[in-house]
Amino acid sequence: MFKIFIVEDDKRLVSLLEEHLHKFGFDTRSVVNFEAVRSEFEQFSPHLVLLDVNLPKFDGYYWCRQIRSLSTCPILFISARDSKMDQVMALENGADDYITKPFDYEIVLAKINSQLRRAYGTYANSHQERTIAVAGLMLDVGRLVLSLSEQKIELSHTEAKILDELMRKSEQIVSRDRLLEKIWDDQTFVDDNTLNVYMNRVRKKLVLLDIHDALQTVRGQGYRLYPNWGSES
Structure with a gap:
């Protein structure tokens, strides 16, 4: 079972994301302490991260760099900030994709599955x-x-x-x-x-x-x- 770590401070959005992902067999965990995202990531050891830009204390770019120092797992930004510069900054800081809000949950699921196939699927395994x-x-x-x-x-x-x-x-x-x-x-x-x-x-x-x-x-x-x-x- 793939594990998805959600770093998002909109509790309603987190609930909807988790509900949708659970339907397709994913194990999820959302961040509890926004000052300890790195340690919660290490404890959960997820296969993929969904990460917002605007967060309490430190922004998503900071936490993306922190996670990248620990892991090469796919990181997908989910954000209402839709400028090209925001997307470029996400990639520069180690993200694999960027999804703008509001989004279709089917699109999010398709992008998650695409990243998981690339990182852990048949293609990845055949080249281990x-x-x-x-x-x-x-x-x-x-x-x-x-x-x-x-x-x-x-x-x-x-x-x-x-x-x-x-x-x-x-x-x-x-x-x-x-x-x-x-x-x-x-x-x-x-x-x-x-x-x-x-x-x-x-x-x-x-x-x-x-x-x-x-x-x-x-x-x-x-x-x-x-x-x-x-x-x-």
């Missing part, structure tokens, strides 16, 4: 032991770990999928459409800016491994991972 290596750079798809020499960093599911595609086609141009198709089942949320945000996050992860300028933007075509680190001394 798969690794990809390019010029010494190693991607462990199942464990969401990217390593070079003795350095290792953790990835989100989406970052791993992007690198999976780019590393398998190293030195080849991968179109934006291909990346969108590869990463998102439901493209109603996705726009050009969303992909730009994720590509910037991947670049930052590569920099942590001292890999600079390897992820190239090919104007009007897409992206290419060029293994320039392989020739460095």
